[in-house]
Amino acid sequence: MQDNELTPGLMVVHGNRLEELRELAVAWMQRYPLAPLENEVVLVQSNGIAQWLKLALAEQQGCGIAAAVQVELPARFLWQSYRAVLGGDAIPRESPLDKAPMTWRLMRLLPGLLDGEVFAPLRRFLEDDGDLRKRHQLAERLADLFDQYQVYRADWLADWAAGRDRLRTSRGGMKGLDEAALWQPALWRALLADVGDEQLAESRAGVHPRFVERLRSVERRPRGLPRRVVVFGISSLPAQTLEALAA
Numbered sequence: 001m002q003d004n005e006l007t008p009g010l011m012v013v014h015g016n017r018l019e020e021l022r023e024l025a026v027a028w029m030q031r032y033p034l035a036p037l038e039n040e041v042v043l044v045q046s047n048g049i050a051q052w053l054k055l056a057l058a059e060q061q062g063c064g065i066a067a068a069v070q071v072e073l074p075a076r077f078l079w080q081s082y083r084a085v086l087g088g089d090a091i092p093r094e095s096p097l098d099k100a101p102m103t104w105r106l107m108r109l110l111p112g113l114l115d116g117e118v119f120a121p122l123r124r125f126l127e128d129d130g131d132l133r134k135r136h137q138l139a140e141r142l143a144d145l146f147d148q149y150q151v152y153r154a155d156w157l158a159d160w161a162a163g164r165d166r167l168r169t170s171r172g173g174m175k176g177l178d179e180a181a182l183w184q185p186a187l188w189r190a191l192l193a194d195v196g197d198e199q200l201a202e203s204r205a206g207v208h209p210r211f212v213e214r215l216r217s218v219e220r221r222p223r224g225l226p227r228r229v230v231v232f233g234i235s236s237l238p239a240q241t242l243e244a245l246a247a
Contacts, residue, residue: 006032006227006228018233021232021233022052022053022056022232022233023056025042025053025230025232026056026057028230029057029230034227034228037068038068038227039068039069039070039226040068040069040070040228040230041070041072041077041226041228041229041230042069042070042071042072042229042230042231042232043071043072043073043074043077043229043230043231043232043234044071044072044073044232044233044234045073045074045233045234045235046073047073049232049233050071050072053071053232053233054066054069054071057069070226074231074234074237074241075151075241077229078240078241078244079091079094079095079204080224081211081224081225081244082207082208082211083224084222084223084224084225085211085214085215085222085224085225086207086210086211086214091202091207092202095202095203095204095207096195096199096200096202096203097146097147097150097191097195097200097203097204097205098147099143099144099147100143102143102146102147102191103136103139103140103143104139105191105194105195106138106139106142106143106187106191107132107135107136107139109190109191109194110122110126110135110138110139111135113186113187113190114126116186118182118183118186119183119186119187120183121180121183122138122183122187125138126138142187145184146188146191150203150204150205151204151238151240151241152238154205154240155168156168157188157205158205159185160184160185160188160189161188161189161192163189165177165182165185204240208240208243208244211244211247212243212244212247215247216247229245231245
């Protein structure tokens with residue numbers, strides 16, 4: 001490495017002691033420093049691990065200081081990367097199907113859906129809800145559920161959006177949904193209809209393929225993407241995140 005030039009590549013280090021992985025990460029950043037004022041980007045699985053890693057960097061036996069270190073959760077880093085590559089004007093600061101906006105959208109939609117027979121399980125849960133506490137609790141839980149589906153089971157959501165009420169299995173097979181769970185694909189289709197086609201193009205499911213395709217066609221690193229990304233202490237990542245990191 002000369003003049004802060006980095007050789008492109010991928011290094012994977014496994015270990016069952018997080019402290020030893022932390023020592024290695026700190027030593028690597030010390031040995032191969034980035035340019036002055038250039039942020040070191042580190043992806044972690046929790047805010048607690050982020051703080052723990054920063055303290056190790058700040059120790060005297062570490063780097064002596066923890067500055068210009070951008071420690072983030074993978075989902076936040078991924079959305080910022082989408083905006084960096086596709087443009088802030090084309091990609092909003094948050095997806096219309098992110099958990100927070102989806103919670104309030106569900107709060108508004110649920111009352112108009114409950115008459116449908118498929119939504120009977122939700123209707124029973126929301127009985128005796130004069131102060132709307134149950135509805136808000138349910139909307140939060142459902143928003144969290146669909147948020148996780150977008151990351152881990154985008155294939156299910158694609159089938160549901162197309163009217164196929166089924167689940168793809170890990171071995172490439174298919175199985176039908178239990179009758180008691182049919183409200184999930186029905187609710188997902190109601191959400192998509194409410195969001196509309198134009199805004200759906202700005203959701204994670206709509207943005208991710210465009211991001212990967214753009215990176216496959218460029219000849220140099222787009223501005224806004226870091227030269228180096230350290231993924232620290234994460235035992236598993238969604239396929240979508242792995243695909244983005246590979247690109």
